[in-house]
Amino acid sequence: MRQEKRKSDIIISSVIKVCGYSSILFVGLILIFLLREGLPALKDVAFSTLFSVRWYPIEGYFGILPLILGTLLVTISATLIALPFGIGTALYMSEVAPRWIKEVLKPVVEILAGIPSVVLGFIGILVLVPFFRKFLDLPTGLTAFTGAILLGLISIPTIVSVAEDALNNVPPAYRQAGLALGATRWQTIWGVTLPAAKTGVLTAVMLGIGRSLGETMAVMMVTGNAPVLPTQIYALFRPVRTMTATIASEMGEVATGSQHYQVLFLIGILLFVFSLVINIVASAVSTRQRKRSERVLS
Amino acid sequence: MKKFSIQDLNVRYSDDNESLRKVSMEIDSNAITVLFGPAGGGKSTFLRVLNRLNDLADVKEMTGQVLFNGIDILDPKLDVIDLRRKIGMVFSRPVPLPLSIYENVAYGLMMAGERSKKKLDNAVESALRQAVLWDEVYDRLTSSAYAISGGQQQRICLARVLALEPEVIMLDEPTSALDPVSTSKIESLLTELKEKYTIILAPHNVQQAARMADYAAFFLMGELIEFSSGKDMFLKPIDKRTQDYITGRFG
Ligand SMILES: Nc1ncnc2c1ncn2[C@@H]1O[C@H](COP(=O)(O)OP(=O)(O)OP(=O)(O)O)[C@@H](O)[C@H]1O
Ligand SMILES: [Mg+2]
Numbered sequence: 001m002r003q004e005k006r007k008s009d010i011i012i013s014s015v016i017k018v019c020g021y022s023s024i025l026f027v028g029l030i031l032i033f034l035l036r037e038g039l040p041a042l043k044d045v046a047f048s049t050l051f052s053v054r055w056y057p058i059e060g061y062f063g064i065l066p067l068i069l070g071t072l073l074v075t076i077s078a079t080l081i082a083l084p085f086g087i088g089t090a091l092y093m094s095e096v097a098p099r100w101i102k103e104v105l106k107p108v109v110e111i112l113a114g115i116p117s118v119v120l121g122f123i124g125i126l127v128l129v130p131f132f133r134k135f136l137d138l139p140t141g142l143t144a145f146t147g148a149i150l151l152g153l154i155s156i157p158t159i160v161s162v163a164e165d166a167l168n169n170v171p172p173a174y175r176q177a178g179l180a181l182g183a184t185r186w187q188t189i190w191g192v193t194l195p196a197a198k199t200g201v202l203t204a205v206m207l208g209i210g211r212s213l214g215e216t217m218a219v220m221m222v223t224g225n226a227p228v229l230p231t232q233i234y235a236l237f238r239p240v241r242t243m244t245a246t247i248a249s250e251m252g253e254v255a256t257g258s259q260h261y262q263v264l265f266l267i268g269i270l271l272f273v274f275s276l277v278i279n280i281v282a283s284a285v286s287t288r289q290r291k292r293s294e295r296v297l298s
Numbered sequence: 299m300k301k302f303s304i305q306d307l308n309v310r311y312s313d314d315n316e317s318l319r320k321v322s323m324e325i326d327s328n329a330i331t332v333l334f335g336p337a338g339g340g341k342s343t344f345l346r347v348l349n350r351l352n353d354l355a356d357v358k359e360m361t362g363q364v365l366f367n368g369i370d371i372l373d374p375k376l377d378v379i380d381l382r383r384k385i386g387m388v389f390s391r392p393v394p395l396p397l398s399i400y401e402n403v404a405y406g407l408m409m410a411g412e413r414s415k416k417k418l419d420n421a422v423e424s425a426l427r428q429a430v431l432w433d434e435v436y437d438r439l440t441s442s443a444y445a446i447s448g449g450q451q452q453r454i455c456l457a458r459v460l461a462l463e464p465e466v467i468m469l470d471e472p473t474s475a476l477d478p479v480s481t482s483k484i485e486s487l488l489t490e491l492k493e494k495y496t497i498i499l500a501p502h503n504v505q506q507a508a509r510m511a512d513y514a515a516f517f518l519m520g521e522l523i524e525f526s527s528g529k530d531m532f533l534k535p536i537d538k539r540t541q542d543y544i545t546g547r548f549g
Contacts, residue, residue: 173391173393175354176389176393177455179382180349180351180382180386180387180389181382181405181406181459181462182383182406182410182462183379183405183406183409184379184409187409191395191397191405191409192396195395195397196395
């Protein structure tokens, strides 16, 4: 009997091990593939070309700067839009809303998070693009700003549901302690509940940024896809091209192994590095917190 | 002068059980009033009525009258923030806020709008001294309030209340998560503090109730069974149920 239990234990733990190692293996393989296809670009394409401001692959101009800045412009603006709405909604749901509203909102947010981005891109084209063209009197509604709004909308549900979970996990005793000291409800939320949920809220924000960074379809549909270097603030209201959109739209018609092909993979590597940095920052922040709480327990 | 005067207090949560039924009692200032009785008797509910913390819980019905310094505190128009500054509360498990030791003690004052660094410093020091904690933490006021022992954390929570210079201090099983040494520290602290404050204590066992009580109230299933001076209660209780509970013959 006992022997058997041991055996099933061993089997289960080795299955789990295989799963764990294989996912590491897959990530490793993807990374190796990316590097193998992309790194030669650094050798074959001159640096001065690569870091120029002109992206026109057919004539051999592989300047990736406009793409990088386009991505940064759209992602950062999207985050700035999504952050207050996302955290505000999460706070409302966990701290303010009566129970029945909460019970309605929660599934709604989760459904929103699951809408395919093509669908949202489609709505963007039909609604946002003409609206901005008319409302802001622009030559075209296909702009970085349109993309940022759409990406903001796409990442809000992610931020809301993760942040709301974090806030809900704050023990009620904290809120009671704050209120019992004569803090107002808002002071308690701002000074006690939010700081107590800091790690989870930060994770939510990072996931939201990751979501905007990696989003492809929706941005491709509404940003106009012009690889122009955004240098001034009004560039926000002009078409841009992001890294993801470039890969998605050009990878299909490129000759395997050509310079163009290599540069597209190089862009992929850069995207990988970006999201790696975001993840490292997020986990650094949360482990610093965890260390502190471990000290408490000892 | 009676600090509180409670008349026919009834409280029902949304589960429809009467968590408090027709409770009437008076609470003296400068004394320790002990609320004791088996679990679910309504002690915590009673305390949360006094500082209106029950506003957060799903209370379905609350009737009766609760006068604090002669003012009806069940009045929906009452300024609860002000009330809670006058009636401090310490909870059963130490709940330091996710802030430094200093900020924890200064929190209530800062929320009340106190900006002067000097006044805050003085208030923090005097509160920590009253809680006999100053000597243990004065050199690490800026470190996290979680980086000290549970007993010290609980005294931080007490100091946090004292810093507001309240009139009443309520403690709901304040030593249930503490070791005997920290427990006796808190107990002797309370005996000193009653010179200045009105203290209402829900102890976590009968022994503590007997040790601490100037006045004692026995709660059973939402009813106030007996209310008398500590001596009378623990030496010659009148009601049969009180006798049974005190002598440990209770189910
Ligand atoms: N927030 C709440 N919502 C609904 N019912 C509650 C709530 N708090 C307490 N009750 C109910 O009210 C009754 C009295 O509970 P209360 O916590 O006041 O008792 P207590 O005397 O403090 O018990 P203990 O010794 O376990 O702390 C219990 O039946 C409990 O289930
Ligand atoms: Mg209780």
